Amino acid sequence: MLPIERIEAIPARVPTIRPHHLSFATVDAMDVVIVRVTAGGIEGYGEASTIGGPRWGEESPEGIAAIAGHYLAEVMLGQDAMALNAAEDRIARAVRGNYFAKAALCMAIHDVVARAKGMRLADLLGGPLSTALPLAWTLASGDTARDIEEGERMLGLRRHRDFKLKIGAKAPEVDVAHVSAIARAFAGRASIRVDVNQAWDEPTAARWLPALSDAGVTMAEQPVAGWNVPAMARLQRANPRLAIMGDEGIATPQDAQRHVTEAACHAVALKPAKHGGVAGTRAVAAIARTAGLGLYGGTMLEGTIGTLASLHLYSTLGEYAWGTELFGPLLLRDSLATTAIEVRDFAIHLPEGPGIGTGLDADKLEHFRTDRRRTLVPA
Structure with missing residues (x-):
């Protein structure tokens, strides 16, 4: 049993190395949402990305964060992360559509389980x-x-x-x-x-x-x-x-x-x-x-x-x-x-190491997150 204790969904915006031209938009920064799941004191991570905000599809970074961090979180908190099939089924039934948000949370839960077992996600x-x-x-x-x-x-x-x-x-x-x-x-x-x-x-x-x-x-x-x-x-x-x-x-x-x-x-x-x-x-x-x-x-x-x-x-x-x-x-x-x-x-x-093979840089996430205003103070 590995009860899910906490689910966070944090939007961020990371600049690109050059403009990326598509038929519907020119992208100079990527909007992403990091989903962080804590279970048994272990953290697992998922990510959703929208190209040009909601221009590619129906989901926006703000919407993904709300769906994953609230509507999906409320049905998954307290659930056993180890029961992966049940978790995916519960996530799929919780809301209509919103596949990006579902995928990010699903991946975070798989990641936390793999880390708890000390194995790669692929394994x-x-x-x-x-x-x-x-x-x-x-x-x-x-x-x-x-x-x-x-x-x-x-x-x-x-x-x-x-x-x-x-x-x-x-x-x-x-x-x-x-x-x-x-x-x-x-x-x-x-x-x-x-x-x-x-x-x-x-x-x-x-x-x-x-x-x-x-x-x-x-x-x-x-x-x-x-x-x-x-x-x-x-x-x-x-x-x-x-x-x-x-x-x-x-x-x-x-x-x-x-x-x-x-x-x-x-x-x-x-x-x-x-x-x-x-x-x-x-x-x-x-x-x-x-x-x-x-x-x-x-x-x-x-x-x-x-x-x-x-x-x-x-x-x-x-x-x-x-x-x-x-x-x-x-x-x-x-x-x-x-x-x-x-x-x-x-x-x-494919990397070695437990889970997806990397950790989350909390300082970078804090720097690039877009869900709150930052007050600049003159030096």
Whole structure:
């Protein structure tokens, strides 16, 4: 028995190393919520991140903090953290939607249990199938020459050889020219993918996806709105050399099953935040694997805490045909964790140590937290 004694949800905002351009926003800082669970005197940590606040999805950092720190906390305080299946079921039933908040609390509870048992989170989840997963990088400055220079630097450092470009904010012909130039620059040395983030309608995607395929692009992520599964299916049939990947359209196992039934994609982007925690992520991954769809370990650009939690979970789920995108900490100017992620030889490596493999830097969290005013006193 490991009764949950305390649950805290603390929002923070951490600057990025450069502007991160997406079709719907330009991000120069990441809004995160750290969830801290105390059970048996042991602390466990989870993290939710929102790209551009609530611009990517329905949840805001303020809302995540309120849901996790109040509505979910009130049904979990006093419960046995060791009863992980019961905990996830209770969290899932407590509120509708709010998957980011649910996932952050779920991960924090798993972390505290793993720490109490003195084992890695991956081992608590049955053991890793791999301790190193391929790590992609997003070239998102929007400037062709700068993106090529950045990609060359990443190749030279042996950090990344799979590059994704965020497109959709500019005219399609401008985006396609930009991507094509980068694809030519890295032909035979790195893979190039694009993420449209739902910015195109079906006629636009039908016109421009073939050009991207001809340029050497291997995968296009969510080219149309997540709800438009029939369009995804038509685009996949029309572009057999290009893997269409579902992201925003695949949150629940039911979403995944619909994409399988309609043959709407060749790849699925996993994100524990979308799926509401460990059980939901496992369910979506199982459906994708059963249907022969390639897995991609996605990210909401979480910091080290959320990234390592995802890494432990992903390591137990099988092969990743499209690698992972767990580079969030590398995009941030600072960290709320006490240790850094390990990236080498084009992969992110599973850490040792109990739980997710890092602690929380309380001083950094205090500095970056956004839930209270700080009074500046002249020196």
